[in-house]
Amino acid sequence: MMNEDQVKEIIQRWRNTQEDDLKPEDYQQFKTLGCASLSEGESQQLLKFIQDEKNQVIVKSMGCVILAPLLNEVVKKAKGLDQYQAAITHLTRTCRPNELLDCMLEIIEGIDPGAISETILALLPHLQSVLLRLDEGKAACVGSTLSALQKQLSRLPVPYTEQQEEADEYGLCRCSAALTVFTEPFVEEVKRTDGNCAATAEDEELKIELLKFCMRSLREPLLEAELKHDRRSPLWLFAVEIMVTLSAIKEPLPELLFFSSLRKNILMDNNQFKEARACLAYLLFVQLITIDNFPAVFSHVFILQCNMEYISQLLSSKKESHLLKGLALFTKSLERVQDNSLPVSLLDLKSFYSVTQNLRRVLTDCPIQHLRESGLQVFQVFINKLDAEAKHKFFRCMLKTSNHAGIESYIIKNIRNQFELSMKWGNANEWFLGTEFISLMTLVLCLPQGAQTDLLSSMDKIMESLNLLRYVLIRDEELRTNEDVWEELCRIKEEYLKMLRVCISISRAYYSSELKALREDQKLKAKEARDAARPTKLVKSITVRKEKVSNMSPEVQHQVLQSALVTFDLMESLIARIEEITEEKQNKLN
Template sequence: MALELLSIKDEGFSPEDYDLFFTAGRTCIEQGNSAQVLSILVDEKNKSIVRCMGWNLLGPLVQILLKKEDGNLPHCHVCNPKELLVGLLEQVEEADTGSIAETVTLLLKPLQTVLLRLGMKKASSVGMALSTLLSQVARLPVPVTKEQEEDDVFGLCHCCTDLLQFVNPFVEEIKEVVKDNNRISKDNELRVELLKFCMKSLSKPLLEVEMNTANVFADILFTCFFSPIFVLQCNMEYIELLLSRTEESRLQKGLELYEKSLIRVEDNSLPVDLLELKTFFSVPQNLVKVMTLCPDQTLRTKGLKVFQLSIDKFNTEAKYKFFKGMLKTSHHAGVEGYIIKNIKNQIDFSLKPCNGNDWFLGKHLLPLLRLVLCLPHGPETDLLQNLDRIMESLNLLRYMLIRDKEWENETGIWTELYKIEDNYLKPLRTGLNMSKAHYEAELKNSKASVCTVTVDNEKLPNMTPEMQIQVLQSAVFTFDLIEGVLARIEEIIETKERPLS
């Protein structure tokens, strides 16, 4: 029988011996005698031939297992680990498109066991294995719908999850090194190989697959390789790409990756130099589009949350320059109002004991306030369209006049007050009076007519008199709100300027 031919006692093996071993072993496996083959492979008297030739049987074994005709792979200790590694990777490379996922899943555990047996000199072998595996996984079709992604019809997500389990012991090894040395060793060869694998994975295929898997790969990068700030910087390219798309699934992934990258960064730690990088300008711009234009309310809310999280991570100088840039480029009253609210919070923090700084007090603050306390078109500015910005700016000014005493003048507001009155408050009062008078007149004339109302430069459909009256009344009420805050500011200024009797 072919099974008997496996027992070759002479260690001076010839090419014919290799052919005999392979043919006999393959025949036994194909005939369903793989369990008997295994018993011979683990027999001590066959140790030499198995270590030299055992890996040649991988091909027939893998093909049988892929057909679900056998449930066990021979233990890898029966072969030379390096030769077995090469044999396993050959099977991965030779898998056709229809069996890539199944082959990878089948061989990951044996590959892991082989690599772990290589000891401290396994780094290059780990790198070779990861490169081969990833190149094959990247060939798998990417799910294009949410249903395909959830069902994992192509096996891509499952392979990515299995790859995480595969690299886990090597990641743990790096963690132990970091723990023992209390630092990240840049010269660790295994760390370098894992780093290349993670960075390549984030580009392809993880850029398109489910975020849970991508987040775990990112976790490997915060724990083992780089500081959170550097990882954020690396991820910004992918975040920019995702947030520039219009598909809600891509926007969701971009927001999650950005949030995940930011959470690990310490508050007030991002340096101002990062704002010189293209992505740290373009990502906030794309984020603003999500916050203001995305039709999905959940994504808009998530966008605002991530936007605030990004602000919290900048240091004081970076916050200052970020606020200036956003006020100049956002062109959206709601976003500008939100920025102004953040400026108020920073001023409030700076005015507290021991929190003083050069950016939100004194000479640096004044140029920022000039951007805040201005009307885009003077008295002709559309107050309704700019309501959010105007109300936040007035609230900020009122707060500063009350909080920062005239004799202390830490913010410099009292020095700048006369300019603010001339350039902002007086034009605002004029525009408010004009707008209020106009809408009140329209309200009086609207009871019997049908008119077209324009909001944000877009004409609304013709409305009934009742609808028209409601819109006009709402506008007048809004003007009353603005006037209430403006009047309070004027009262504070008048009180301060009134000489003591």
Template sequence: MAVEELQSIIKRCQILEEHDFKEEDFGLFQLAGQRCIEDGHINQLLEIIQDEKNKTIIKSMGWNLVGPVVRCLLRGREEDKREECFLIFDLLVKLCNPKELLLGLLELIEEPSGKQISQIILLLLQPLQTVIQKLPNNKAYSVGLALSTLWSQLSLLPVPHSEEQIQADDYGLCQCCKALIEFTKPFVEEVISDKENKENAKLKDELLKFCFKGLKCPLLTAQFLEQSEDVGNDPFRCFASEIIGFLSKIGHPVPQIILNHGRKKRTWDYLEFEEEEDKQLAESVASLTYLVFVQGIGIDQLPMVLSPSYLLQLNMEHIEVFLQRTEQSVYSKGLELLETSLLRLEDNSLCYQYLEIKSFLAVPQGLVKVMTLCPIETLRKKGLSMLQLFIDKLDSQGKYTLFRCLLNTSNHSGVEAFVIQNIKNQIDLSFKKTYNKWFAGAQLISLLDLVLSLPEGAETDLLQNSDRIMASLNLLRYLVIKDNEDDNQTGLWTELGKIENNFLKPLHIGLNMSKAHYEAEIKNSQQNNQASMCKGVCSVTVGGEEIPTMPPEMQLKVLHSALFTFDLIESVLARVEELIEIKSKSTSEENVGIK
């Protein structure tokens, strides 16, 4: 029945000119053709399309059958009809109006979700390429539209990370990346062949946008396999190499993009990036920089005369972009790029003026976020080692400036303890090697004002700040032992009264209050323990906040652990005060002896 209906419509349209076809004819043709496919009359439909007398009708109306044919191919229920379906599809691509066919194919690409995205893209990329190449004009717009649609769909696919995931390629992203390169190659070659053509200039812009989008997705988050001789095993490395190759071929080689990115507003203005696209551009160039400097793809294009400090300056902005993201794979790339850039520098060689550049302070603060918030332990440790490496590369004034910044902004006891330990190391170097004005005298006292203090005086949460307090006490103990009152190289003895008032006395009061509070909580917990046993849990409030519900013995363990921390702090505090007293008494006796 469906075949007869289709033949009837065709017979009526055969006597008409193309411009006389009515909208009703298009609708009836589509319905009848779709029913032929659904009812399995594939061979009859193929014969109708192959008939030379129907060429004009198929040219105008046949694109409506592309959707039903493609859906039939994707279902793959009737293997014996599959070959005929492919023949129909190929004929439609060959005979139909390319403009209408282009829109139809792009609509089909936009339809699916999940694993079907890659299936339909892999099926339609070659026909799509053929259709675009048949367009008589405005090819740049069509290529841009196609690439944008493809990228939008591919960006929905999860990026595989492990070697096993990449090999399995469950969602087909790796296959699609490879196919997308083959789809794009003819248009790149077209740009190269005639660079003076205005239409090709527009095509070049569309290809440039595509390359930037590819650098962002999937390459920004993609993990690369270990480098080996057989790079073909890593689809993302191959994709990255091709993208970088495209950039060079269309007149935007790696050095131009990386070295000019600081002037991007001027450099890329003709592309008319919107605000969101401009952010995307920053992430794309960051991804490119990682590929070049860490993965070594295209690094041979960079001039060898660039100094390590200049390369670090170039990369810091991109490292900041990586560390602003939340994906662990992107964090990791930022850390790798930072490590690669810093290792080129000698220790103590990075001038303090670099810290006047926004990214040079933003990156250490980004590292602090990785160290304190990232759930992956290896990345937290890597962030810590990168912060230490960055500190090592700074000159003395740079270290001093960064320490002040981190003490004022980190708001994390562990990070502050790490900074204080670094301050102690620099003071020690000043004693052992060359006198350093930044870690002695007035400059050091200014820094000690930040270190030897309690954020909220005696009311400070000593448990929350225990790491910082212990580091501060250990630094003060070191200074008392190392610096004699007569020498006073650090300026400590001049400021001792202020240190006692701002740090030691409030700490004494805070310890007494905290110990009394926790001892009372332990007593209450023990008294209530019997009543709580029937429930199996108990509740304790410390510092105005309730400890999460846990078994009574566990809560007692937590409370005793807190008391142990306070005892430890008190022990070190007592030792510091004892040393101060001994040193002061010794100096007084020496002065009396001299008299």
């Protein structure tokens, strides 16, 4: 430990030494003395040294080395906080900006994971001052700084609920607000170049770096956050600022959303770029942020077509925040499209197919009920927007690919609705009343596994198929006008009902035997329990019948088996009613 005279001697030597003659040992010694002052709580003395006019050459040359220790004290909110802040401010005004920036980027890169937000919040004002002092290469430095900051912030969990945002336990909301303030002067620089002055290459580069910042922000944290117009949360306000920034730097939203294939390689990799644009589309078309800046020349169908790529991206995710945004964007994109107007050609587009398949997965696999309910609503809205031919093709596709009785039964309900609509005056069409209708009925009246079909898992589809068949037979006038169509429908009906009867017979026998076995098993267990309760020395062993492994209790098994038998009764009653209707119609014709 050096005494006061030794320290004064070292300082005097530094004052008398040219900057170029300073050695690495001098830098290390300067840092050691600075850290010693900090550890001893001599913040006032250190500030006095840094601000002393006689020491400015020393501070300019070597001051950067104590920037990190000073910032560490600020983050710890140590005693003498005002002195530490004043010392850092003086360094940012005195040291060379390029050296300061290198030190600050090094600090950002090495942030303690437990102090990410505190460090960034303490550093941002000083970092802004340093960047504003730069002349050449400012744009690249702004870009590398924003990238480094966002890389660290991406490590923080994104608050999702209102309570989490209000608590802001990890500081992401505060950092997002501080980032907005941090970028303001650079946004203003870009705005100034949009006047009469021609933009330089440096100006264009700064604009690109700010655009990258906005796109990264859209992807993280905004894509993960719950954003609602009626809840002006900190992240909602950050989203507004990002959208306003895009407008301020004169970035055309249509080009970014619809025609940006040339730019994506400049901004980020393709998948990240698509996620960022998906969030942009959501903020623009669902939350209507800066919608006034979006030109009204694009048709609603074109906007829907372009948004389908982003909707597919969002619906392919398993995250609730992504799915919510995808369903909302799909709904809003469909709302302004006229009913029965979307042509069949759109279904050939890869994005339309991907969206419907991803939506199907939401309906069948998503464990969150309100998402399934929202998904079903937008599913019906989409169907309503298709024209007759497109509906026909879509129904066929879903019946072939869904592999889910619930989805298939929903499609069959829609087929019935379209058949009923076609019966009304002026609505007749071949897709739901003529030859093409038979191709749909072939898929509806079908048991893919034949006699081995599991009637319980297919119950929804089968019941809806029988109801449709019953309705078609009641309203058969139009179909009978085309003899070939009617004969083919009758043939399909007979084959279907014949196979269904076989299935019901096999299934009834199986479930009846299972129910009987279950009852016998319960009786056996009850008897064994009674025998075990009797004290006797004559019983040498108890033989327990081998049971069928099941996760269900005997009571639940009994209920399921009994329900299955009731279901078969319902199917048979519908079949009987269909046969009655057929016989009645035949008698009338004869």
